[in-house]
Amino acid sequence: MSNSPAGTPPAPYDILFQPVAIGPLVARNRFFQVPHCNGMGYRDPSAEAAMRKVKAEGGWAVVSTEQVEIHPTSDITPFIELRIWDDQDLPALARIAGAIHEGGALAAIELCHNGLNSPNLYSRETALGPHHLPVASYGYDPVQARMMSKQDLADLRRWHRTAVTRSMSAGYDLIYVYAGHGFGGIEHFLSPRYNQRTDEYGGSARNRMRLLREILQDTLEAADGRAAVACRISVDEGLGQAGLGRGDIEGILGELGELPDLWDFVLGTWEADSNTSRFGPEGEQEQYVAGLKQLTSKPVVGVGRFTSPDVMVRQIKSGILDLIGAARPSIADPFLPEKIRTGRMETIRECIGCNICVSGDFTNAPIRCTQNPSMGEEFRRGWHPERIRVRGSDARILVAGAGPAGLEAARALGVRGYDVVLAEATRELGGRVARESRLPGLAAWVRVLDYRQQALGTMPNVEVYRESRMSADDIAEFGFQHVAVATGATWRRDGVARWHTQPIPIESGAGVLTPDDLMAGRRPSGSRVVVYDDDHYYLGGVVAELLRGEGFEVEIITPAVQVSAWTVNTMEVGKIQRRLLLAGVTLRTSAAVTAVGAGKVTVASTYTGQLSEAAADSVILVTARLPDEELFLDLLARHERGEIASVRAIGDAWAPGTIAAAVWSGRRFAEEFDADLPSNDVVPFRREVTQLHADLPG
Numbered sequence: 001m002s003n004s005p006a007g008t009p010p011a012p013y014d015i016l017f018q019p020v021a022i023g024p025l026v027a028r029n030r031f032f033q034v035p036h037c038n039g040m041g042y043r044d045p046s047a048e049a050a051m052r053k054v055k056a057e058g059g060w061a062v063v064s065t066e067q068v069e070i071h072p073t074s075d076i077t078p079f080i081e082l083r084i085w086d087d088q089d090l091p092a093l094a095r096i097a098g099a100i101h102e103g104g105a106l107a108a109i110e111l112c113h114n115g116l117n118s119p120n121l122y123s124r125e126t127a128l129g130p131h132h133l134p135v136a137s138y139g140y141d142p143v144q145a146r147m148m149s150k151q152d153l154a155d156l157r158r159w160h161r162t163a164v165t166r167s168m169s170a171g172y173d174l175i176y177v178y179a180g181h182g183f184g185g186i187e188h189f190l191s192p193r194y195n196q197r198t199d200e201y202g203g204s205a206r207n208r209m210r211l212l213r214e215i216l217q218d219t220l221e222a223a224d225g226r227a228a229v230a231c232r233i234s235v236d237e238g239l240g241q242a243g244l245g246r247g248d249i250e251g252i253l254g255e256l257g258e259l260p261d262l263w264d265f266v267l268g269t270w271e272a273d274s275n276t277s278r279f280g281p282e283g284e285q286e287q288y289v290a291g292l293k294q295l296t297s298k299p300v301v302g303v304g305r306f307t308s309p310d311v312m313v314r315q316i317k318s319g320i321l322d323l324i325g326a327a328r329p330s331i332a333d334p335f336l337p338e339k340i341r342t343g344r345m346e347t348i349r350e351c352i353g354c355n356i357c358v359s360g361d362f363t364n365a366p367i368r369c370t371q372n373p374s375m376g377e378e379f380r381r382g383w384h385p386e387r388i389r390v391r392g393s394d395a396r397i398l399v400a401g402a403g404p405a406g407l408e409a410a411r412a413l414g415v416r417g418y419d420v421v422l423a424e425a426t427r428e429l430g431g432r433v434a435r436e437s438r439l440p441g442l443a444a445w446v447r448v449l450d451y452r453q454q455a456l457g458t459m460p461n462v463e464v465y466r467e468s469r470m471s472a473d474d475i476a477e478f479g480f481q482h483v484a485v486a487t488g489a490t491w492r493r494d495g496v497a498r499w500h501t502q503p504i505p506i507e508s509g510a511g512v513l514t515p516d517d518l519m520a521g522r523r524p525s526g527s528r529v530v531v532y533d534d535d536h537y538y539l540g541g542v543v544a545e546l547l548r549g550e551g552f553e554v555e556i557i558t559p560a561v562q563v564s565a566w567t568v569n570t571m572e573v574g575k576i577q578r579r580l581l582l583a584g585v586t587l588r589t590s591a592a593v594t595a596v597g598a599g600k601v602t603v604a605s606t607y608t609g610q611l612s613e614a615a616a617d618s619v620i621l622v623t624a625r626l627p628d629e630e631l632f633l634d635l636l637a638r639h640e641r642g643e644i645a646s647v648r649a650i651g652d653a654w655a656p657g658t659i660a661a662a663v664w665s666g667r668r669f670a671e672e673f674d675a676d677l678p679s680n681d682v683v684p685f686r687r688e689v690t691q692l693h694a695d696l697p698g
């Protein structure tokens with residue numbers, strides 16, 4: 001598609017670039033980066049500012065913060081969000097708002113009192129909720145919330161009001177009242193699940209929405225027409241009669257529909273709202289949101305992992321949304337609006353719906369993204385999603401292996417202007433990403449390949465060769481002086497991973513397969529299969545799902561307490577157990593396969609060591625991987641002999657990890673090529689260190 005002149009978006013997408021009035025504000029278009037966590041927050045505010053600024057530059061009309069805790073009774077430690085507890089927090093918040101404005105967008109702040117969701121592990125203040133109930137946090141924190149008294153409610157309203165005033169002084173244009181995702185304490189008052197009060201704040205629907213009404217009114221009053229007010233609200237808690245549902249939200253809109261300047265509709269748990277592509281399609285929220293816009297005259301924003309401009313246009317034209325909300329699509333491609341505006345649809349880096357971004361928040365680490373390796377690195381390493389330093393020499397570079405690491409290295413080196421040869425051993429590009437995307441539920445992951453393949457196709461300076469397995473001799477013969485080895489890794493077939501760090505006994509003739517075998521099309525012999533998962537990310541569960549779907553009797557055995565235990569960080573762990581159980585897969589947790597025999601495996605309890613057996617005609621070992629580093633080691637030896645100028649292994653060939661880590665590694669190679677790097681004694685990125693308080697007590 002040809003580029004449209006600046007300012008004239010191509011039809012039919014021009015509708016996406018119509019300005020939208022939000023109370024006293026005008027959004028320049030319909031693209032709205034809704035609040036999203038990022039694992040940086042109060043610890044890394046400049047990093048967050050730089051990240052948000054890039055979004056604003058990329059064309060989003062509104063760019064929001066994540067939830068901002070308004071008071072020490074709303075402390076969701078260990079999660080790292082933003083805080084507006086007092087004026088000390090304002091410089092950080094002002095820096096973020098300022099950066100968003102510099103990028104050309106309106107700045108929104110999501111004020112939040114987490115109520116029943118805050119264990120207050122840092123502040124040690126008493127948690128506050130509608131009723132005496134254990135906190136509804138992610139850990140089983142041994143904390144109970146106290147039922148809020150009238151005084152507590154008056155305090156909460158005052159804290160929220162003060163936070164509104166502070167937000168405006170920090171430069172925010174749009175102030176959120178948060179009653180969504182099971183996080184906002186106001187939602188706990190709305191929800192019949194949590195609100196068991198018998199006073200005027202509980203019981204009838206009108207009573208349950210009293211607190212929301214009061215806080216919206218307070219916020220509007222404090223904003224005084226100088227800032228817009230948004231209400232983010234759960235439209236369905238997924239609990240049927242026991243929780244918020246269609247009747248409730250229709251009732252709320254009937255009563256309060258005209259109060260805020262904007263409605264932001266979300267689902268009642270974050271897990272449901274930020275569903276992964278493995279468990280739900282783009283636009284999944286439509287079934288819950290359709291029809292609500294008609295109950296208010298105020299603009300409506302909602303999300304749906306929207307990456308397709310056609311789907312966005314349909315959302316607007318069919319009267320479902322006024323503003324296209326996005327968290328993940330704006331993470332995967334901060335320039336998504338600009339690319340649509342200038343008619344460069346094919347260059348959109350589409351979110352794959354993997355929730356690696358969410359894992360940053362869950363692990364208290366800066367956000368990362370499978371598709372966008374610059375996410376979270378804008379400040380500390382100076383990376384940008386669209387721009388990269390031009391080449392520093394006339395070097396010609398060979399990238400061996402076209403998995404996610406090799407593809408990204410070749411792409412980014414190509415953008416820098418180097419002459420690049422990307423050589424792939426097989427006929428297919430994409431490496432593990434192409435193979436894994438053919439497994440159940442992972443089809444969208446092929447976008448990691450699609451985006452890069454498209455980009456490489458436009459670069460005359462990058463040549464791609466398939467069916468070209470490179471040896472060190474080939475490389476010498478072709479005269480390459482600089483090589484990135486991206487040859488990947490191979491799943492082990494000896495049981496070594498976390499539980500066993502030495503090979504386990506495997507009887508000769510026992511049917512043992514690895515994920516590589518399955519992805520190459522091989523299948524177990526017999527009907528009874530044990531999947532031994534000591535990897536703990538997605539693949540063990542996916543393999544079990546694959547084989548069960550093909551009719552095998554499948555038992556999955558894992559030393560962890562849940563299958564695919566790490567997916568707690570991508571909010572999939574519950575969905576995975578559910579899907580496997582409903583499919584008839586047997587789950588055996590806290591157990592390790594200790595030996596593989598013909599027709600059976602020996603299993604030890606990880607707690608007691610007690611042994612048992614499981615019938616198995618075949619065993620799939622989803623354990624650890626070994627880097628395919630033969631080529632790298634050969635080239636390294638040649639480099640040490642002075643025969644080749646530089647060689648580096650990247651991605652899984654260096655250290656097997658996630659697809660996100662491989663893409664990032666490819667980007668890092670391209671960023672650092674020809675750079676004058678300091679020694680590795682030096683911290684390789686900028687960081688923000690807490691300023692010491694003026695004095696110590698005593």
Ligand code: ADP
Binds near residue numbers: 429487650662
């Ligand atoms: P990563 O995740 O690090 O990108 P992958 O395993 O996905 O790793 O991809 C590695 C790719 O490298 C595979 O497509 C594989 O076929 C290819 N490959 C392996 N050895 C060679 C080689 N010697 N020359 C070229 N390509 C290779």
Ligand code: SF4
Binds near residue numbers: 328332355357370
């Ligand atoms: Fe999308 Fe995955 Fe990136 Fe998150 S990490 S934005 S889900 S591609």
